[in-house]
Amino acid sequence: MNDKTNAISVEIFSNLFRAIVDEMAWRVRRAAHTTFIRETQDFGTALITPEGEQFAVPNNTGGISLIGIPIKPLIDAITDWRPGDVAVTNDPYSSDGMVMHLNDIFMLRPIFVDGKIICFAWAFLHCSDVGGSVPGSIDSENKEILQEGLRLPPLKLYSSGTVNESVKAILQANCRGPDLMWGDLAAVVASLHMAETRVLRLVERYGAGAIKSAMYSVLDRSEKLARLALSTVPSGKYRFTEYLEDDFSTDTPVRFCLTLSVAPDGHCTLDYTGSDPEVASAVNLPTGGQRHHPMLSVALMNYAITKSADIDVNAGIIRCIELVLPEQSVVNAAYPAACGARVISVMRLHDLTLGALSAVIPGNVPAAGGSQLAITSLSFHAADGARRVVSANAVVGGSGAGCGLDGVSGTDFPAAALKNVPVEVLETEAPVRVHRFGLRADSEGPGKLRGGFGIEYVFEILQDGVTVVSRGKDRHKFAAWGVAGGGAASCAYAYVAARDGRRKSTGKKALWFADQGDIITVAGGGGGGVGLPHEREPGQVSSDVLDGLISVGRARDVYGVVFSPDGSLDVTETELSRKYMSGTRSSDQFDWGAGRDEWERRWADAYDAVHLRAIKLPQRSRRDFQVRAFLALRQQHPEGLSRAAAERYLDELQR
């Protein structure tokens, strides 16, 4: 193989490497004990260069969220690597943001050839519980990471092949379900060992030199393809702002700002300057200020992968995606900010980047997703008296339209690997009856291409004393926006009603202590549309009407498609109505939806004024100031106010 030109050998080694990581992943998945690993596949395996880049990632099993994450912090943290070592950590704040919340346990094993490390085998798994204030360890209202469970700074779980019993004992003493957790870790350790024997076999067959150079060639190839794909975006600077409509402990929004710079060679910079200070809830992103990080680059990675059909997904892709992360901000949180529920921020950052891209290549990426990630679980006393927790679906929302297609209904790209729990399985395992799990008609963002439909999940509790947890709700006020004349979608909603229909609670409350007969509704919004709705093919509108997903009234009012009383398409009336509609709406603007429109009209300037003052304050008091000052502003001026008025008011307040 040594005489092979690169043109041939890259693809050969890419396959041989993939065989190793696939085998690792299947071993973990088959041997793992917890539902999380087996069903939701929240785990990953990879081979890592000595510099910490993931050069081989499985392509048919395992999670996708951490593909490309730099492993250098863990490599550097261990100063005396020896054969047979396995290092472990789950702590964002001692791994420079390599790990992003405590439930993710990272493990790393060096592979030595002739006394030198040729590469590393790596794996992570989402541990169902690592201790902390609530079962499952994640509570969006946590304020400090110390509430979120056991922190394990980088250390050796195995030294030269021998397990470190002290670490094992501490781990097991600090989580709910210690045996299951250790079973999962054991499966990972076995897969790391297996990877070592496979890599050594390759070295024996092809030589260390060939393997070493192939690792980098595989990364280089993906980098080149990603650059080519990203260079299809016209170079320039594009700005966008996106919000979490509240921060899960107060009703003050969290603002994310982005300046996307694209260079002619496809190099992209994502500058998050202007994003809010870290918040007093668990949605912070502890990224350690890394220059490359997949979780803050999701949309650009997906864009490159979509454009490059045959690209190997590995860390090469994010080499050309550079981050600028303001310190002690929500996108670069510092100890001790809580971060357990960071996934909802990742979803909004996905929309944020799509927005910046839509400013220049509208329709070539999806419009905003209606997505939240309302992970719902039920905790109850089973017949044997034991407390049991059962996962009861994640409620997401529709994706935006784009890339020549209508949006995906019911789920959105950042969450689209998640499967639902079959009703028949759920009702066998928990005291619950599901009334509906279905699409919401008329909830889509309209457009020439329409967004995906939202989803509604309705279930009834069948015994007293059931705790329903449904965290990570968003887009209840700020809908998924539409692009290029496409419309914003419907919002999400949630409420609890007693059996007689009387509403007992509404809104985004994460925790509900339910009684028998309580009926809980959790709904996700639609995705945004692309292009003018009255330019949508009448046949497509008519198809959605036939399917009962768009009402006759909406077809007429929004799409300008008119039906005769007998249900057939009225071509003449449709043409007339569309003629009247054309010109009423511009095809080059975003539609933000009523909630965000109103908020921005009243508060955007004032909010910015507060933000600019807040970031000048010391770390711990920034968000506190921001929330208090903004609340005071809103109370004084419920109708909103100008920047100048806000500045005057803040001057007074700060005096």
Next chain:
Amino acid sequence: MRILEPVRDVAPSPLASCQIGVDVGGTFTDLVLIDGCGAVRCVKVPSTPGEPALSTLQGIDELIGPAGARQFQSIHHTHSNTLALNTLIERTGANIGMLVTQGFRDLMEIQRLSIPDPMRYSSRRPQAVVPRRLVREVRERLNADGSIETPLDASQLLEAAAEIVAAGAQGIVICFLHSYRSPVHERRAREIIGEKFPDLPVDISSEVWPQAREFERGMLATINSYVRPRIERYVTVLAQGLLSRSISSAPRGARSNGGRELLSSMGQKPAVALFSGPAAGVAGAASVALDAGWADADLMTLDIGGTSADIGVIRRGKPILSSEEHIADFPILFPTVAVSAIGAGGGSIIWADPTGSVKVGPRSVGADPGPACYGRSDALVPALTDAFLVVGYLSADRKLGDKLVMSLERSLQAMSRLGDRVGVPAEGIADGAIQIAIAMMAAEATSTLSRRGVDAPEFRMVAYGGAGPLLGALVAEEVFIDTVLIPPLPGALSAMGAARSDIHGDFLRPIYQEVEIIDPTQFASQLDSISRDARDWLGEEVEGLPVTGMNITYSLDMRYEGQGFDVAVDIDRETLERFDRSVLLKRFHDAHQAEFGYASESARVWIKELRAHAVGYLAKTVHAHKGAEAAQPCAPRARTIRLRGAAVHASVYSRENLEIGSRLEGPAIIEQMDTTTLIPDGWICECHQSGALVLHRAG
């Protein structure tokens, strides 16, 4: 037609009875006939997609010749085909409607919520087979234990059914929640609809496969209803044709579990045959391994066709079955021979990505225009077959099949065009593309073994399909396999597998209860009912076939409470009848210990399902081959081939001239009509008396 003669032409008479296996593919239909003493005839005819049974009939005519059906006492025939699968993939099935429980109209739209490729903005769920406009909700509800929560509203049901019939539905599928626990509502609904619409086919999910998971179960029922008209058409046309040829035996179909079943009963649930072609191939591989004396062997099967390489696993002589397969992106709960495919076959396109890196597949040139060497297109798109020609594995002097002549010149031109772009000579591209394909197959093979959780001390390989015998040994080297078997008719192994298949049926009863609270009487009645079903089915299926034995085995799917997956525990009927909880529990704990290395003896244990597997074993005529008449093989020709990047001199043999027991050393090439076998250097080939070639790695 090719005829392989048996060694023994003693009793039983060759004319006593025969088995015909048919594999209807998209382009060609393969047929194999095995007579009473094991002689094999084989033909290949062009498929007739418009009326697929016609090519089958034509093939049967060619097989039995002018002497006709009278020469045999009986003719048994088993048909594997891609009809059901293609109907599903091309969405050309019947217009069907669906009735579901109130609140779940979007069952088929939402599926399991996820999309196939979440990192690609162009990824979407597969298009639903039943459009939402033909789905109606019905007022009815069962509880999770099968008891009635809301009684079935008969008048509303009829209204809903009438609506979808008016909207054009030619059949109705009913999938109600928890019907796997109690079919009462689904059955009643079918009755009610039957009274009003007596000619309307109605499928109910609880009868197809009573397993929990509403989408997957409903999907199976839907596929049945959707593809059935196409299967029925095949059976009707076939039956008429057979009648006029005086062949009166009932046709049987190959199933995705590797077994056969009467087409008349398969018509009830054609989804069991979705994967029959590949499954019959793997079953055929198991049977040729048995011929070669490999009893209870652990095998990897490698079937390289025109568009893909399919990899299966045989453990202790039996194909591995899985209930988690996806076909055309839809989940299939029926036990199915587990085959993984990767897009690398003879027609796979060789191309270069924008970085100048050479790639193989997954796109294919297809049968038309085919590889550049066919000369049918001036586009000169190189495929793997062109690479085989350029490196000398295939010879342009030989015809491909009966008619086609291959042009080396065209292959070289196509390869050079690509080579010029990436700075590699034509030979380098060809050799490199082959090595890439081998790496792809090796990677998929490794992944498959770990995915199936198979851990055997040693695997051997059976390589078949058009290009399997060419690449088998080279792929084997990459996955550390030292022995490769090439069947006598590598291009017709699915037809062979169908001809030699046993009878396999699968049955399932839901239990879904914690062991301690299961009522032994109820369990006993489930056990009775499943064994009665299995026995009755087997009784019908063996009718008229030369069966040597029958067997029904049982297993329980069990799990710890709260665990996310089941462990299948084989348990004999007597133990199940006694229903001694401590014995059942111990069996589960032991099985869990063996598979996962621990058991939680204090935890509660659930039984999810009771399964039965019914087998009828058919008499096996051990196929034998007497080889060439000539005492010495003709002196081999020789040609230069490129192997692993170097030019080597390879001897070239004709397979029909090889004598049983002869040994050939690599590098060598063995040519036969439908395929070419490559013996790399370092390998030795033995011509086994079963007619197979057995390749061993030396040393």
